[in-house]
Amino acid sequence: MKLLWIALIREALKRPWQLVLTILSVASGVAVVVGVDIANTSALSEFERANKTVDGVATHRIVGGTNGLDESIFRLVKVDLALRNAAPVVESSVTIEGESGSYRLFGIDPISDFRVRGLSNGLQFESDSGDGQQDWPLFAIETEVQADSNGHVVVNAGSKFQTFKLMPSSADQSSAQKESGERILVTDISWAQSFLDMSGRLSQIELKLESAEQIDQVKAALPASVRLVDIELYNGAKRDMTRAFRVNLSALGLLALVIAMFLIYSSVSFQIVRRRRLIGLFRLGGVSSVQLATVLIVESIAFAFLGVLVGLVLGYFLAVLLSALVTGTINALYFSLASSSVLFTPFVAIKAGLLGVGATLLSSIVPILAVSRTQPVRLIHGDRSNQPLGRLSRWLFPIAVVSFLFGGMLLLLPGMPLYIAFAGLFFLICAMALLTPVVIERICLLGRKVEIPGKGLLAKMVVLNVAAHQKRTSVAVAALSVAVSATLGVALMIDSFRFSVEQWLEGYLRSDVYISAASSVDGSLSNTFLADLSLISGVKSVATATRHSIVTNQGPLTLFVLDTDVSGFSGFQIVEQHVEDLWRSFQEDETVLISEPYSRHNQLQAGESVMIPTEKGSQEFLIAGVYRDYSSDRGLIAMSRATYQRYFNDQKIVSAALVVDKNTQVEEVINTVQTADSAPSGLFIRSNQSLKEQTLTVFDQTFRITEVLRWLAIFVSVVGIVSALMALQLERMREYAAMKAVGFSHWQLGGQILFETGVTGLIAGIMAVPIGLVLALSLIKVINLRSYGWSMQTIFDPQLIVQSLVLAVTAALIAGLYPAWQLWRINLSAGLRSE
Amino acid sequence: MSDWAAFQRRKIPVHWLWIGCVSLVLLVGILYSLLKPSERKESVQSLSSFLSDIPSDYFAKAVKGKQISFPTDHGAHPDFRQEWWYYTGNLVSDSGDLFGYQLTIFRFALPPQNVSLDSKWQTSSTWMAHFAITDVTANQFYFTDDFSRGALGLAGTKTDPFSVWLNRWSVKELESTCSNCLAMQLKAGMGDIEIDLQLKSSSPPVLQGDNGFSKKNADGTVASYYYSYPSLGSSGTIRIGETVHSVTGSSWMDREWSSAVLAKGQSGWDWFALHLDAHTQLMLFQVRDSQNPANTYRTAHLIRNDGDNVIFESESISMTEIDWWKSPTTGSNYPVAWQFSSEKKDASFSITVRPQIQNQELDLAFRYYEGAVFVEGEVIDKEIKGKGYMELTGYE
Incomplete structure (x- = not known):
């Protein structure tokens, strides 16, 4: 057993870069999932934290119409209803001279507030400048405001300006200083009412209600003009507003993992195929198929584990980048949210670990089982183009069809939650991916029959080579197809969306000049x-x-x-x-x-x-x-x-x-x-044209994160295709050495390698187009409609389709570059002797 | 041969692998601990933040010789930094259950503002009230508080007829049937507890200290204006939970206003309002000096309905703690039982004060002990057995 271990590992280490690529496949998939996960949870936790700062222990809120409520309601609450925990609030969005962005100014009654929200905790409200001059006190909560040398700041609300004295706020020095989102200023309610022209009115009354009877009692006592709102429900609903957005992000993250799974599959099979002779010898020497499978599974778990560790670190850095984008989108689309500190929890790590190891196991189990069941003799003498899928390849087509139908059904089932629709989408993608090897096989069969006239020797060789090795590369090609189709699908969706928004703006903005306060x-x-x-x-x-x-x-x-x-x-x-x-x-x-x-x-x-x-x-x-x-x-x-x-x-x-x-x-x-x-x-004054441009800029901003994730998926798949094709080509160095020996020039051989990988890429690209179109349609007609409720026109820009073809071919060509370059350095005799 | 040796033979630097793994784990750990969300500390606004940092030179000082006059002085004194309307009482229900209650309304001044704001919330005072009920028979103590600023009519006073209120809690003068006496309706309630009492005084208020000028230290640099209605016949109802008790008994009202509470070095006070028998009451307090116990200032006032009152100075009173109680909720230690005595000629007394139940701590923003007590002993050679109230502040 031990010997088997050592021998297998030794054999694996003969090609360390292949190990590295296996680990990298796991890592890149895990990293994207972790990055999205962290970015999402960080944004949510920032949302909760901000709510806690503002709401404290308040459970309910009395609100009026759009213009607040009469302050006599507070009297009703405190005197008639004898509620102990009630706090009046006057609030407004304001700006500070010399500071960018807006602040939320809260006018509070400190002796009511401390019971309910605690915004005033630790703040010393009474100011005494010593010269009998009363200052307007102002506190900046968890944010830094630059005051002048006298400690004054000028606050602006609408057309009003007022100089406030910035007071030291001892509270919470430790917590992070916020650069964006809701920055909070606090002053006494009397100053706030006076400054904001809200004499006699409140924005809301915050309550801490302790029992159902108390809630009913308050509801019954309030006049029709005001309402009691449950803060938890309200915040929950607010949080849910972003759910569709977050589910969409997670789905894109998972897509990267799915792509990674193809790659893991491909590289694990590669490792096995390469060592099959050795494995066959051990099997002949008495190692049982169960023992062999165990060793191989443990080995791939070990790779997975390393991959997860690397993925976690990469994912963390990715999260830093994504966090800013997530927050930016939430800010633009939903509500003001501070840029969150990136939150790394053990839960994220455990989730990533399970996903990474699970994905690896799932994708390596098929080749492992296949090899452990194969007759040892066949392993030793078996044909070189061993089928990585084993006997499964026969089932590919029916599985793909079932998967396609099932996915389509999930996608189109009405009234299902969003993630079900996404699950459907994944089934569709997988179905398409499973078809890839089948299609490649057909293409190659076709290619063999094609008569290539004249000097087409090399071309003929290319076609034959691609056909000969397609079984070893088809999974990697499928991964590239999926990634390219995902990019294409998302790009088509965004394009259609943008087009629809443009069309809509054209009709919607009928005026020439737009003015807003x-x-x-x-x-x-x-x-x-x-x-x-x-x-x-x-x-x-x-x-x-x-x-x-x-x-x-x-x-x-x-x-x-x-x-x-x-x-x-x-x-x-x-x-x-x-x-x-x-x-x-x-x-x-x-x-x-x-x-x-x-x-x-x-x-x-x-x-x-x-x-x-x-x-x-x-x-x-x-x-x-x-x-x-x-x-x-x-x-x-x-x-x-x-x-x-x-x-x-x-x-x-x-x-x-x-x-x-x-x-x-x-x-x-x-x-x-x-x-x-x-x-x-x-005043903001804009012409029709500039308003349109501005709207589209915001639109583009909100899709930036989608773009980033799209490119990450591409990156993962390029890593995969490069590793798969490169492995294949490097394996064939002996063959190339032989060809070199019979007189093929470097240029001819290099050209052949590039041509081969290019053709492979082209096949992946061509495969990606129909998948991409189906994906785009699903996104436009189902996912977006269900996520956001936006219907849009479907635009298929041929330019985008060409782009994705170019992308696939380029990725494949990159994979061919290194082996082609190696040809120059190849030592004929060593190359011929290898293996 | 170990597997790792095999690794090493392949010239893969195994130690790097280990270092890599360990540092990854460390990195993750450090990141986690750095980024773990810190809980926001919930702090309570302390009473001192209402009082401290406001220079006392904004406010009037209690000085000797001022004539206290009614009904004006029943009302608020905005020139002074703080004042209170203090009601305590011992009650018994129809079925013989014993109760104690406390309702105190405090006013604290804010520094004067020379800006006129367009807001009814602008105010020069904040108000606080404490309300507690001791259910002696059930060995239960209930307490709560409320706050308001002196704005929008939420809290304030009127003088003729007298009333003081904070949100829903109030004491209002009722029409009296006699001249020179005061009848009041006291109402308070929140959550589980509620009280509605009629209080009647058959005699004029008693001016404490020197004609109402009450020293809190020996030289009188810290002092207040202080008068009491020591014996207010009380009747009404107490509600605890769903149960309403009809009660009768005796209450005590204290009124005090000043701009200073404690002199430097003084750490707290022990204050007693005792109904010794139907005709005799004893008010007694000490302001403790924790740094120099010899400077602890004491005073007592033996009030008799025949008007033959006796005032005791510091040196003529002995006050000894005889039992302590440690609060299980806050850990504070309070001297809840006392032995008082005085050898003063024609007014000697020797009495013991014990709490009616142990736990009567008000664990509020401003934490102290205030509760119903039993008192027994000898006063001028006469056996007495009575009830009263005890306040203990400044204990930790």
């Missing part, structure tokens, strides 16, 4: 300013739009409130319609439009009605139509301003859109708006 959360445009806008010469019409977010147990609900004429309204691209005259119904009958994602997530159709919590209690609104929208994947409810004002006491208008006369220069109008006396500071 400085802070999209709390800034607003005054009525005077809006009136002035309509007086600007050349301005034909002014429309306004504001997104109001309502806090609900199901997470934030966004009302898209607009005041526009019929031509602005026609920007809505209606996909489903219930009422004949949509415009009139929308304006006059208090009906609403819902966006496509909202319709899908909530299973609501035109003609049904939607419940909206308003300041007059929960109200039902008829859905007059469903419209296409890519601006929010949670979905929007569009409502006319007239309707809105009947249910909400909120005059705030955040953005305005101007239609400009054809004869007027847009630039001129923008200049006039900028210099208007009534213009609030920090």
